[in-house]
Amino acid sequence: MKNILVEKLSLxxxxxxxxxxxxxxxxxxxxxxDAKQDAWIALGVAMIFGLGIGLxxxxxxxxxxxxxxxxxxxxxxxxxMGGALIIMYILYFIYIAxxxxxxxxxxxxxxxxxxxxxxxxxxxxxxxxxxxxxxxxEVMGRTSEIFIPYFFSFIIIIGIAVFISGEMEFxxxxxxxxxxIKPVVKAVFPQLLTFPFGExxxxxxxxxxxxxxxxxxxxxxxxxxxxxxxxxxxxxxxxATLGVQMRARSNFPLLxxxxxISLLEFIERVDLIVVFIVMYGIIIKVGVFFYGALKGLELxxxxxxxxxxxPLGAIITFLSVKISDNFAEHIEEGLIVVPMFLHIPFQFxxxxxxxxxxxxxxxxxxxxxx
Amino acid sequence: xxxxxxxxxxxxxxASIGVITVFDLYLYNQPLLTIVKANVSFQRGTSQxxxxxxxxxxxxxxxxxxxxxxxxxxxxxxx
Numbered sequence: 001m002k003n004i005l006v007e008k009l010s011l012x013x014x015x016x017x018x019x020x021x022x023x024x025x026x027x028x029x030x031x032x033x034d035a036k037q038d039a040w041i042a043l044g045v046a047m048i049f050g051l052g053i054g055l056x057x058x059x060x061x062x063x064x065x066x067x068x069x070x071x072x073x074x075x076x077x078x079x080x081m082g083g084a085l086i087i088m089y090i091l092y093f094i095y096i097a098x099x100x101x102x103x104x105x106x107x108x109x110x111x112x113x114x115x116x117x118x119x120x121x122x123x124x125x126x127x128x129x130x131x132x133x134x135x136x137x138e139v140m141g142r143t144s145e146i147f148i149p150y151f152f153s154f155i156i157i158i159g160i161a162v163f164i165s166g167e168m169e170f171x172x173x174x175x176x177x178x179x180x181i182k183p184v185v186k187a188v189f190p191q192l193l194t195f196p197f198g199e200x201x202x203x204x205x206x207x208x209x210x211x212x213x214x215x216x217x218x219x220x221x222x223x224x225x226x227x228x229x230x231x232x233x234x235x236x237x238x239x240a241t242l243g244v245q246m247r248a249r250s251n252f253p254l255l256x257x258x259x260x261i262s263l264l265e266f267i268e269r270v271d272l273i274v275v276f277i278v279m280y281g282i283i284i285k286v287g288v289f290f291y292g293a294l295k296g297l298e299l300x301x302x303x304x305x306x307x308x309x310x311p312l313g314a315i316i317t318f319l320s321v322k323i324s325d326n327f328a329e330h331i332e333e334g335l336i337v338v339p340m341f342l343h344i345p346f347q348f349x350x351x352x353x354x355x356x357x358x359x360x361x362x363x364x365x366x367x368x369x370x
Numbered sequence: 371x372x373x374x375x376x377x378x379x380x381x382x383x384x385a386s387i388g389v390i391t392v393f394d395l396y397l398y399n400q401p402l403l404t405i406v407k408a409n410v411s412f413q414r415g416t417s418q419x420x421x422x423x424x425x426x427x428x429x430x431x432x433x434x435x436x437x438x439x440x441x442x443x444x445x446x447x448x449x
Binding site: 087090091094095117118122126297300307311314315317318321322323325329341 | 375387416427
């Protein structure tokens with residue numbers, strides 16, 4: 001392999017990337033609707049499982065230090081079987097990146113640029129992501145360092161502003177667990193577990209490139225915990241402002257909540273703050289999945305991933321539009337097909353199947369060394 | 371392989387179309403050909419020409435990359 005640059009992310013950059021990635025599109029579309037007014041509890045439970053998922057992925061990587069998930073596949077299954085699995089993961093990452101991009105395009109064309117075609121929004125976003133990835137994952141990390149204060153403070157400010165506007169009705173959160181634990185369980189399995197927490201699988205291609213791998217475990221846990229808290233905060237904000245029915249019906253509940261802000265009859269229509277949060281979240285999320293797919297192509301083609309950035313970006317743009325004809329179809333696919341046929345196998349089943357082989361192989365090599 | 375980037379581009383593109391076709395088949399129970407046609411064909415009167423242009427740019431770029439790699443290989447061999 002020639003001209004392949006070794007990139008290093010600092011732990012702080014890793015924390016920020018995971019934090020923004022987890023909030024990303026989960027903050028935009030309504031999550032945990034099955035749990036109704038207990039969606040925030042469901043998110044809390046899912047966050048605890050998310051910590052476990054993070055630990056599992058870290059454990060997988062720690063068995064073969066310095067290797068990413070795809071290299072582990074090749075180590076365990078050999079060149080051809082491993083290669084086939086890598087291609088499947090590349091397709092998975094591309095498909096999810098396209099879906100996430102479509103979420104943003106729909107938001108923009110429904111609320112902000114109503115006359116602008118979805119295609120144009122998709123192309124402009126992908127151009128930005130292509131440029132960022134062409135310069136490397138380090139650039140994405142450094143850019144995130146710049147934007148994180150705005151990202152974080154805007155999320156908090158929206159909640160405070162809605163509260164001061166007097167639009168929050170905390171009785172909407174009652175009764176707590178009125179229908180028992182069943183709706184919460186239904187919301188957590190498999191939906192909240194796979195989206196957003198299971199999507200951490202994409203980070204198995206980034207974590208090996210952190211400056212201090214040993215310390216990355218704590219960082220992953222911290223980032224998942226922090227993003228889980230923000231998602232709970234968001235869910236409480238949305239339920240208290242819109243109510244259960246309105247939240248379930250709204251395509252973009254955070255945006256609908258932000259539209260209720262009216263401070264001193266002067267500060268109104270702060271939609272742009274939400275759009276900023278969503279836009280940056282989507283850039284990072286698409287970027288991370290895109291990077292995952294690129295690392296797979298790099299391994300298979302033995303060429304630097306930068307050579308594949310533009311062609312793959314073109315495919316993601318194309319798919320984001322062709323993936324569904326309208327937003328209803330897009331959501332239907334996201335609720336029915338994606339969790340069962342994509343998320344669960346690729347996030348849990350395949351890594352779990354690989355684990356015993358990895359343990360056996362690494363044990364064998366350890367014994368050999370001894 | 372000399373045309374690796376172009377090959378990968380075509381492979382990933384075809385496989386991705388395959389993936390979305392399978393999902394549409396599962397959800398809508400329409401004939402396979404109808405779904406493939408809807409996923410690949412260009413709908414006139416829409417702005418879809420933009421994404422087809424981008425796809426063309428991606429394809430041309432991958433050919434360009436392969437050409438450059440081949441040229442570099444030849445130069446290094448001759449020197």
